Amino acid sequence: MSVAETVIEVRGLRNQFGTHVVHDGLDLDVYRGEILGVVGGSGTGKSVLLRSITGLITPAAGSVRMLGTEMRGASEAELDALAERIGVMFQDGALFSSLTVCENVMVPLSNVEGLDARTREALARLKISLSGLPWNAGDKFPSELSGGMRKRAGLARALALDPEIVFLDEPTAGLDPIGAAAFDELIRGLSRALGLTVFLVTHDLDTLYATCDRIAVLAEKRVLVTGTLDDMLEVDHPWVREYFLGPRARAARDAIAAGHGRE
Numbered sequence: 001m002s003v004a005e006t007v008i009e010v011r012g013l014r015n016q017f018g019t020h021v022v023h024d025g026l027d028l029d030v031y032r033g034e035i036l037g038v039v040g041g042s043g044t045g046k047s048v049l050l051r052s053i054t055g056l057i058t059p060a061a062g063s064v065r066m067l068g069t070e071m072r073g074a075s076e077a078e079l080d081a082l083a084e085r086i087g088v089m090f091q092d093g094a095l096f097s098s099l100t101v102c103e104n105v106m107v108p109l110s111n112v113e114g115l116d117a118r119t120r121e122a123l124a125r126l127k128i129s130l131s132g133l134p135w136n137a138g139d140k141f142p143s144e145l146s147g148g149m150r151k152r153a154g155l156a157r158a159l160a161l162d163p164e165i166v167f168l169d170e171p172t173a174g175l176d177p178i179g180a181a182a183f184d185e186l187i188r189g190l191s192r193a194l195g196l197t198v199f200l201v202t203h204d205l206d207t208l209y210a211t212c213d214r215i216a217v218l219a220e221k222r223v224l225v226t227g228t229l230d231d232m233l234e235v236d237h238p239w240v241r242e243y244f245l246g247p248r249a250r251a252a253r254d255a256i257a258a259g260h261g262r263e
């Protein structure tokens with residue numbers, strides 16, 4: 001049996017804002033090629049975890065090793081090299097409103113040496129179509145797109161540099177059930193086709209059931225438990241029981257079992 005390669009290793013992570021401690025002694029491993037769903041109650045620090053792993057927040061203590069690079073103490077050049085190997089999609093897509101979709105997707109490509117403008121544009125359009133947007137979406141401005149299309153544009157930008165790991169913060173929030181199911185399918189398909197590792201923060205039970213290989217539950221300032229969805233059903237913790245065994249979880253589970261999620 002092959003041993004899974006750890007692409008993200010978090011140890012003893014501590015994050016705090018003033019006296020408010022969000023994480024304390026948080027450990028987490030993410031394996032290559034998996035889709036990891038990160039869940040937890042509101043304010044448990046899912047976004048803060050994503051931001052501290054991607055280097056947008058400097059933790060108060062602990063270590064984050066990503067793709068073999070220890071973030072703390074890494075040189076600027078090492079962090080730049082690492083940034084080219086990951087993609088991040090924020091909740092609202094975080095697109096520049098004054099740029100077209102194509103120009104937005106070209107932004108991460110602008111620092112890549114040896115690419116002329118035409119190649120950059122061709123690569124951006126490839127990622128736009130890979131993200132399931134219609135061919136003419138590249139020439140539109142974000143304000144001309146629906147919420148679901150903006151998310152796909154955000155995903156296209158996250159994929160611009162052919163990352164090994166993508167971070168998705170609440171990718172289906174605000175989408176209607178059909179749009180959300182389509183987005184789940186897209187993430188699952190891209191992960192499998194491209195061998196992507198996906199770190200996915202979500203509240204959406206249907207997304208967990210439809211896409212995730214493994215779940216990490218944040219509670220009590222740390223990762224309380226990791227495992228498959230089946231493992232979650234055995235966890236004796238009030239929040240975990242309520243979340244995974246409550247009526248909404250039952251509905252999501254039954255829908256997937258019947259082969260029709262989100263109906």
Ligand SMILES: Nc1ncnc2c1ncn2[C@@H]1O[C@H](COP(=O)(O)OP(=O)(O)OP(=O)(O)O)[C@@H](O)[C@H]1O
Nearest residue numbers: 017020022040041042043044045046047048049203
């Ligand atoms: N820049 C900041 N300054 C001060 N406090 C912050 C900052 N960012 C986050 N926090 C606090 O950290 C805690 C965790 O926030 P975070 O956004 O990670 O929660 P979350 O688990 O993603 O929540 P939700 O599910 O509601 O999106 C919250 O109490 C939040 O107020």
